[in-house]
Amino acid sequence: MRKPFYYLFFICLLGASGTWAQTAEEYFDSGNQKLMKEDYDGAVNDYNNAIAQKTNVAAFFANRAIAKYRLGRYLESVQDCDIALRLEPNQSKVYNNRGLANFGLKRYKEAVSDYTKATALEPTFAKAYNNRAFTYLTMRVFQSAIDDYDKSIGLKMADAASYNNRGWAKAKLKRFTEAEQDYNKAIAMDPEYAMAYNNRGYVRAKLGDYTNSVRDYSKSIILNPRFSDAYLWRGITHYRFGNQEQACKDWTSALRLKNQKAQRWLDDFCTGDGPAKTADEYFADGDKALLNEKWQEAISAYTKCVHLKSDHYMAYGHRGRANRKAGNLDQAIADFSKAIKINPEYDWAYASRGYAKVVAKKYTEALLDFDKAIALKPSYRWAYAHRARTKYYLGRYKNAIEDYNNALKIDPNDGWSYRNRALARYELGDAVGTCADLKKAKELGDYKAEGLIQEYCKTRGSNNQRTTDTTRNYNTGLSSSNAEAIQFYKLGNERLDNEAFYDAITRYTQAIWADARFKEAYMDRGHAKIRLKDYRSAIKDFDNALLLDINYSEAYYLRGKSKWLLKDNEGAKADWLRAKALGNTNAKNMLLLNFSIGEDQKK
Numbered sequence: 001m002r003k004p005f006y007y008l009f010f011i012c013l014l015g016a017s018g019t020w021a022q023t024a025e026e027y028f029d030s031g032n033q034k035l036m037k038e039d040y041d042g043a044v045n046d047y048n049n050a051i052a053q054k055t056n057v058a059a060f061f062a063n064r065a066i067a068k069y070r071l072g073r074y075l076e077s078v079q080d081c082d083i084a085l086r087l088e089p090n091q092s093k094v095y096n097n098r099g100l101a102n103f104g105l106k107r108y109k110e111a112v113s114d115y116t117k118a119t120a121l122e123p124t125f126a127k128a129y130n131n132r133a134f135t136y137l138t139m140r141v142f143q144s145a146i147d148d149y150d151k152s153i154g155l156k157m158a159d160a161a162s163y164n165n166r167g168w169a170k171a172k173l174k175r176f177t178e179a180e181q182d183y184n185k186a187i188a189m190d191p192e193y194a195m196a197y198n199n200r201g202y203v204r205a206k207l208g209d210y211t212n213s214v215r216d217y218s219k220s221i222i223l224n225p226r227f228s229d230a231y232l233w234r235g236i237t238h239y240r241f242g243n244q245e246q247a248c249k250d251w252t253s254a255l256r257l258k259n260q261k262a263q264r265w266l267d268d269f270c271t272g273d274g275p276a277k278t279a280d281e282y283f284a285d286g287d288k289a290l291l292n293e294k295w296q297e298a299i300s301a302y303t304k305c306v307h308l309k310s311d312h313y314m315a316y317g318h319r320g321r322a323n324r325k326a327g328n329l330d331q332a333i334a335d336f337s338k339a340i341k342i343n344p345e346y347d348w349a350y351a352s353r354g355y356a357k358v359v360a361k362k363y364t365e366a367l368l369d370f371d372k373a374i375a376l377k378p379s380y381r382w383a384y385a386h387r388a389r390t391k392y393y394l395g396r397y398k399n400a401i402e403d404y405n406n407a408l409k410i411d412p413n414d415g416w417s418y419r420n421r422a423l424a425r426y427e428l429g430d431a432v433g434t435c436a437d438l439k440k441a442k443e444l445g446d447y448k449a450e451g452l453i454q455e456y457c458k459t460r461g462s463n464n465q466r467t468t469d470t471t472r473n474y475n476t477g478l479s480s481s482n483a484e485a486i487q488f489y490k491l492g493n494e495r496l497d498n499e500a501f502y503d504a505i506t507r508y509t510q511a512i513w514a515d516a517r518f519k520e521a522y523m524d525r526g527h528a529k530i531r532l533k534d535y536r537s538a539i540k541d542f543d544n545a546l547l548l549d550i551n552y553s554e555a556y557y558l559r560g561k562s563k564w565l566l567k568d569n570e571g572a573k574a575d576w577l578r579a580k581a582l583g584n585t586n587a588k589n590m591l592l593l594n595f596s597i598g599e600d601q602k603k
Helices: 024-036 040-053 058-070 074-087 092-104 108-121 126-138 142-154 160-172 176-189 194-206 210-223 228-240 244-256 261-269 279-291 295-308 313-325 329-342 347-359 363-376 381-393 397-410 415-427 431-443 449-456 483-497 501-514 519-531 535-548 553-565 569-581 585-595
Strands: 458-460 467-469
Touching: 024 040, 024 058, 040 058, 058 074, 058 092, 074 092, 092 108, 092 126, 108 126, 126 142, 126 160, 142 160, 160 176, 160 194, 176 194, 194 210, 194 228, 210 228, 228 244, 228 261, 244 261, 261 295, 279 295, 279 313, 295 313, 313 329, 313 347, 329 347, 347 363, 347 381, 363 381, 381 397, 381 415, 397 415, 415 431, 415 449, 431 449, 483 501, 483 519, 501 519, 519 535, 519 553, 535 553, 553 569, 553 585, 569 585
Parallel strands: none
Antiparallel strands: none
């Protein structure tokens, strides 16, 4: 996109005749001559002398504003225009010039306002329409830019830059055929216009015209051999049409010209990792890596996908998930935001961004995302469940229970929601409801429910009559009474629930340092290690838990799971049989599923 020539207008005094000995008018005339000769400092000095003699002449301030603009003194230029307009309010040219100074200050809305006032005073002011068009283009308000270029071109201000810039606005709106026509006109008017060739190369690639796209980029490079973007985009075009070797050469040339964007393309596609792939193939690679919990590999594949197809909103969304899994919360949130920007109806991205914000403890922001996800998809169980959890963290327990109720209406077999609803009920003093939910969660296979039953629902009474009760002492049922150890353990549980596995391991380790006989800390640290596929280290933690409690059924079950994942089938079988004998339902199910061992079979 070529930055157009901006139009500044002199204000001339009428009736200034005769001979003066350095009068205000003579200084003004001298300033104008210096301004035309581009002696801007000299012009400012002369205008200063003129103003020192007469402070009520608008033209003195208006022309000094032009000289200051040329010196890059934009704020002072705006101030001089302000004075000129107070002295003579209806000067369209001064409004235009103040718009230019505001643009220089990156005050784009103020610049648009000034150009609008200029055109209101002078409806045929083509140059003000042109300047406003370029401001809209800078603001990425593309249709407004097109409308203003239409007006300026219609008023016979049809230069090559106007056609080029209007073409760029149309290209950003994916009106590629119309954009190509504008670039054709720009090049017809200025055959040496390197940027127009570059931009036409871009839209021709979008139209599938590989040969002419490459030809345009090449012409742009001939006209401007240091045009690094032309090398970059010619390389991208080569790559997208299967010419990887030439693409890498062009990106290398772009990098030599200090184009840092080229480094990313070289890193991703010129490292000798096989033939070129399409965006969809990279997306599929990312999904495969994500499924196998290879987070960095997934991130790399999704990144290559969006390099090739920048509007692939699902790739940004899935990369966000991989970044969250890898602990890169800020990048995850940025990726979900990019996905939403491309597709504002992407309910999953809103819910996933909300979850990432919960992990980052940005609870209020997270609620807004869950609200939006549910508005887009009223049957979104997962969003209800995690909005409930967010409300729990904010101490809004009744509201949390309402959301868990909604989640369970959608999926009555959601053990996770039963377990977490139990915690909200606990905070409200609902002992019966707490333990009923935990029992249901356990029946549905929630792996943490059993430990929470021990913690919150101790049994008492006689004659085999069981009465559940809860207590505000969170230590009930834990093997440690060390307050510091329990605090670290709870932090570990919170991190484990949030899938921040490395942090969870750190917290459990701190709990073990505080109390080396804390069996639950060993057991849950082992579980976090399973999630990270560190199976051998996990087994050591389960061993320690079992040294402390030989009848710890959950430790047998998870140690068996670790062995199974290491393909030690017999070892897994032995641990699951022991866990089953201790009443562990999960172990029973695994034996039935993998070894066909049911109730009537013995080892």
